[in-house]
Amino acid sequence: FGIAKVAADAGYRSIAFNALYRRVDLLVAAGMHDEAAQGLSQMAALGTPGDSRSVTHIEYERAIIARDQERHEEALRRFARIIAAMDRVHDVIFLRVAVPLMALLVNKMNRVDEALSLAPQIETLTDGAHDCEKADLFNNAAALAYNIAQHKTKEESIGSYQVGRLTVRQMFDRAVAARALCKDDSGLADLLSNVALLALQER
Numbered sequence: 001f002g003i004a005k006v007a008a009d010a011g012y013r014s015i016a017f018n019a020l021y022r023r024v025d026l027l028v029a030a031g032m033h034d035e036a037a038q039g040l041s042q043m044a045a046l047g048t049p050g051d052s053r054s055v056t057h058i059e060y061e062r063a064i065i066a067r068d069q070e071r072h073e074e075a076l077r078r079f080a081r082i083i084a085a086m087d088r089v090h091d092v093i094f095l096r097v098a099v100p101l102m103a104l105l106v107n108k109m110n111r112v113d114e115a116l117s118l119a120p121q122i123e124t125l126t127d128g129a130h131d132c133e134k135a136d137l138f139n140n141a142a143a144l145a146y147n148i149a150q151h152k153t154k155e156e157s158i159g160s161y162q163v164g165r166l167t168v169r170q171m172f173d174r175a176v177a178a179r180a181l182c183k184d185d186s187g188l189a190d191l192l193s194n195v196a197l198l199a200l201q202e203r
Helices: 002-009 013-029 033-046 052-068 072-088 092-108 112-124 131-152 155-160 168-181 188-202
Strands: none
Touching: 013 033, 013 052, 033 052, 052 072, 052 092, 072 092, 092 112, 092 131, 112 131, 131 155, 131 168, 155 168, 168 188
C-alpha cells in the first residue's frame, strides 16, 4: 500500500483510492482476504462523500470476498445493492460485470425464480457491448437459462425454452457468433462444449 500512502499524505485522495483499489482487487483475486480487508478499510477512509462509484467499488470487493468464503446470502445482498446503485446512475459497464456474477451465484444456489429475473437482464446488457463482452454475456445468460430450463421443461425441449426475448438455443448461437468476431478466443472451447451438450440433448 506504499503508493497509496504517499499519494494520501500528499493530499491526492483520488489517486490514493485508485491505487488501493487496484491492489485490493489483486489481493481478492489471489484469495488473500485478510490483507484485502485492511485495504478496504483504508479505501473507505479515502472515499469521497456522496461518490456512489467509490462506495460501489468497496461493496463489490466485499461481495466477492463473501462469495469466495461461501457466505452466499451476504454476497447476494451486496450484489443487489451494487446493481441498484449502478442502475440509478446508468453505469452499464459496471452492470455488465455485477449482474452476471450475481446470476452465477444464484445459479449455484439453484434459486430458479431469482435466476428467471436475472437471465433477461444479462441478455439486455448485450445491447451496445463489443463482441467479446457480448460473447461473455450471452454465454452467461445461456448457461443460466439452461439451468432454469432443466427445472422447467423436459430434456429434449431445453434448447427451445424461452427466457426473456430469446430461447436457450438462440442465446448460445449468439454467444458463438459474437465469440467468432472477438479477437480473444480463450473462452471459445468452453462455449462450444456447452453448445455440443445442448445439441446432444435436442436429438
